[in-house]
Amino acid sequence: MSTYEQDHNITSNTNSSSGGRNRNRPHQTLTSLIESFLTQDTSANTVSDDREAFTNALRTLDSEQGSEMAQQLLQFVEDHANLDPLNPSLGAKGSQGVPQEFLDSLERVPISKLANSDTADCPICTNRFLDDEHPLIVKLPCSVQSGKDHIFDLECIGPWLKVHSTCPLCRFDVLEVDRKRREKLEKELQAAKDADSEEEEEGWDVYG
Amino acid sequence: MAALPKRIIKETERLVSDPVPGITAIPKEDNLRHFEVFIDGPSSSPYAGGHFSLELFLPDDYPMCAPKVRFLTKIYHPNIDKLGRICLDVLKDNWSPALQIRTILLSIQALLGAPNPDDPLANDVAEDWKKDEKKAIETAQSWTKQYASAKLQE
Numbered sequence: 001m002s003t004y005e006q007d008h009n010i011t012s013n014t015n016s017s018s019g020g021r022n023r024n025r026p027h028q029t030l031t032s033l034i035e036s037f038l039t040q041d042t043s044a045n046t047v048s049d050d051r052e053a054f055t056n057a058l059r060t061l062d063s064e065q066g067s068e069m070a071q072q073l074l075q076f077v078e079d080h081a082n083l084d085p086l087n088p089s090l091g092a093k094g095s096q097g098v099p100q101e102f103l104d105s106l107e108r109v110p111i112s113k114l115a116n117s118d119t120a121d122c123p124i125c126t127n128r129f130l131d132d133e134h135p136l137i138v139k140l141p142c143s144v145q146s147g148k149d150h151i152f153d154l155e156c157i158g159p160w161l162k163v164h165s166t167c168p169l170c171r172f173d174v175l176e177v178d179r180k181r182r183e184k185l186e187k188e189l190q191a192a193k194d195a196d197s198e199e200e201e202e203g204w205d206v207y208g
Numbered sequence: 209m210a211a212l213p214k215r216i217i218k219e220t221e222r223l224v225s226d227p228v229p230g231i232t233a234i235p236k237e238d239n240l241r242h243f244e245v246f247i248d249g250p251s252s253s254p255y256a257g258g259h260f261s262l263e264l265f266l267p268d269d270y271p272m273c274a275p276k277v278r279f280l281t282k283i284y285h286p287n288i289d290k291l292g293r294i295c296l297d298v299l300k301d302n303w304s305p306a307l308q309i310r311t312i313l314l315s316i317q318a319l320l321g322a323p324n325p326d327d328p329l330a331n332d333v334a335e336d337w338k339k340d341e342k343k344a345i346e347t348a349q350s351w352t353k354q355y356a357s358a359k360l361q362e
Contacts, residue, residue: 123306124271126215159272160305168306 097162098175106138109151123169124156142172144180212240216266219309231313233264241266245277247313249356250321254348255283258356262292262316264309274303275312284344284351286325286334294319295329323348 061070114120114129114137121128122137129135136154143149150169160168165175220240223233230248235241245262249255261280267273277299279292287295298307298315328334337344 124215125213126218126308156305163272166304168304171302171304 096165096175098165102175102178103154103158103161106140106154109137109139111135111137114151120151122153122156123150124152124160127153129153140167140172140174141177142167142170142174144177145172146170215271216241223310228310228314231310231317233309233313241270243309245313247317247320249352250317253321254345255285255320255352255356258283258352260320260356264313266309271305271307274299274307275309277312277316282351282355284333284348285320286323286328286331286337286344287319289329289331293329295327 055074059070059074111117111130117130119128120130129137132153137151138154138157139149139151140157141149150167152168157168161174165173167174220235227233230250231246233243233245235243243264243266245264247260247262249258249260258281260283262277263280265276267276277294279288279294281292283292289295294316296315296319298304298312323337325334325337333344336347
């Protein structure tokens, strides 16, 4: 996450003392912020937005009143920025979600190809796939690791993969296979290119 | 309160109709996401003969996040703290939506059978456990008798 200050390469003090920019909108105080936390629809806001707003309010408080508490809180927020569960650049393996394109590109499983279709169920909602007249079943590429692909309702696996890139059944990191596939493709491409240029050289030998 | 998801209803029905041996989980009447749980100590552990009471709560986004579980009965265990909070990977980072209430409770029962003082919950019990395992096991047994005996709770 980068703050306004970081983007513009200025320190927080010069920013908040240049008050003119802030005059047009109502002043955000810590109290009003806390109030907005309590009343707002949490789904409409992300953690990092909240943190940014909170940090800015603290900075205002800090520069206007020289509050020691505000300074301490600021320090605390900065120290804990690294623990942000939604910050995908940090954290453990598989704690990062997959992009929407990945979900869209998951292999679909038609009902006709479903093994034990009478009893097969989604491990997440535990409902039988066939209970739904038009189930949208997708397959995760786990077979790379465990020899078996795992299938889910797209509706159920979607929200999970958005925040964790692991298969709920075998913890296989589905992004891994994507990365590997890309690496392999690149290598093949490179190899093909090398072969091409070699051939070309040979060709010149023949005709030259 | 929002309607209970079908999965929770199914899980509850199965917990009642086909309970795991040594484990009971019954939803409270006023909140069907709140369960009263009893786990029997595994026979080969210092908690044998104990009948431990726990509470389990299913958060709104369950099964996308783990149930919240804690011991209500006092227990001497390196991975369970004074407030009954449990240090167990599947309740935290290793949660998966394919896990269920019954699998979680089984994991907790297994944790009673295999205390792990090397991954403690910032807890002095783990220190004691590492220093003198024999004495720690004796303490666990005596706490089990004192606080978790089935007769006490009837």
